Amino acid sequence: MTAAALLASIAVTALCASSHQASAADPYPSRRITFVVPYPAGGATDVLARLLANKLQESWKQTVLVENKSGGGGVVGNDHVAKAQPDGYTVLIGITQIIQAPSLVSKLPYDVFKDLAPVTQIALSTIVLVVPEQQPIKSVKELIDYAKANPGKPYGTFGNATTSHLYGELLKKTANIDMTHVPYRGSAPLTNDLLANTVTSAFQDLTTASAQIKAGKLRPLAVGGEKRRTALPDVPTMAELGYPGFEIEGWLGVFVPAATPKEIVKKLSDELARIIASPEGVAGIETLSLVPVGGSAEAFEKVLRRDYEKWADVAKATGVKGE
Template sequence: MDFRTRTLRLSRRAACLAGAAFAAGLMLPLVAQADDYPSRPIKLVVPGTAGGGMDVIARVIGDKISASLKQPVVVENKAGAGGNIAVDYVAKAAPDGYTIVIGQTAHFSINPSLYAKLPFDTIKDFIPVVMLAESPNVMVVGAQSPYKTLADVVKAAKESPDGLALATPGNGTVSHLTGELFQKAAGIKFTHIPYKGAAPALTDVMGGRVPVMLSSVPTALSQIKAGKLRPVAVSAVKRSPALPDVPTIGEQGYPGFDAGTWYGLLVPAGTPPDVVKKLNAAANEAIKLPEVREKILAEGGDVVGGTSDQFATMLKADYDKWSKVVKESGAKID
């Protein structure tokens, strides 16, 4: 072997070792990031205004996660475009666990089919961390309504040549699409009356101007407790802890009927698995606390919890279900 050949081989070996060392160096910050996480404040983004039901849940959960992880959790409200502004913001955030979104059914399972084009993919661009809670819709009528049960509502719808008027907070909402699911299950027709928000819809139902409404439990709960609305059914497979005396749609002749809203934490795709595990553990620990469970119950929710994988499986199934309903309903927002 001549000197030149030997030198060339040594140079190649040195280059390989240097490359390996460089790659290892690049990996060190990622490992350290997961091991040291969190080392600074965490941002929890809420796709809505301050004071709403989701905001209330975010703040109580954020406080407990902060105590568990020994870092501040700062809630940031980003309302607009049906939650799409907030979701897009988090989708484009660094995948380091320092930007989280509290999302729900409408944002992640319905909007992708409802809106003509979104700048993000709710399945590919996010990692589900934990499903915090779920809340069914509730079918309500005015306190003076002749309808006492779900059977009364179905009978009235069948007897109405143009279909029974059904109020919802808006086109493409969970309430609207729950109505679409139910009219198919019951073989009836509703005339959908979409309002710009729940408040005016509730006012018209309480005043007898519209006979029936589908609403989230948190939205209608105070008026139900005040005796201004009569609940006739909830849309989940089991009764709502917030309305234990109200039978489910399934109990009243439509077994297996299940529609409602879930709330959960998600992070950008690419977030390190160890970071996701830490967030999942902290959130599960938080929702086991009596004060947190009571707050979620007061907002009409039922605590869930579980693993990241369980949430991911549920999200995909929920996405597929609502995509089909949106398509069949013809609902669209440009």
């Protein structure tokens, strides 16, 4: 290499290093942010992610894109973010599955506590026990009596090893009934078969079931969670009816790679929590029949650790396993 070529090479290297340092020193956020949704477009997680992305883009004046990376029941998208650069520009919009999976499958490509950092809890996703309008069943007691008189009748879920499945198997165990589990690939096909009276009952997410409940096509018998929901004030909780274990709920939350600087996590957490608590945020979330939460990264981490233990107990008690 000639002296001139060597000097040119050194100059280019120095320029690249200087550019990288300047980029690293830029205040966050200084470029595009990507929200990764580990499920297909069109579902509640995707719709919620786009709501938050639009509001964050407005407030920070930076492009916020939503990228759907579905597969493996959420594992593909979760893993993508877990292995992404920890700079705050790749953000996961995850659901309860992320904290349930360690107790349901033998091996995951990431550790939710070591490889991901919580940012904020977006909302609670209410699960409602429903039966088709064609069924004469009007209460959980009547459903249990029916199941005891007709063992093996099908109940549907929106997927194997989901909250819907865990709730269903927990009811079977606590009520000592025999019903056959029929897993679907999501809430939409489950709803279609409920409307057709193909399955007797299901633990369905309220986001999907709400319209059919309002139309009288599905009859709500009970909800999960610690208290009744504003959208269904006359529907009791499973706990009210004497069935413990259903207080633990599904949720949606925000994560970033674990090594993301704490100041970036806090900035993102504070702004997203503000958006969630704003009138527009609350209205948008409630439109999806979700319950807004928000809050700090620290508060969300406590939820993760609490729910990890609770879902592990449910998985052990019911014997549910992932695929």
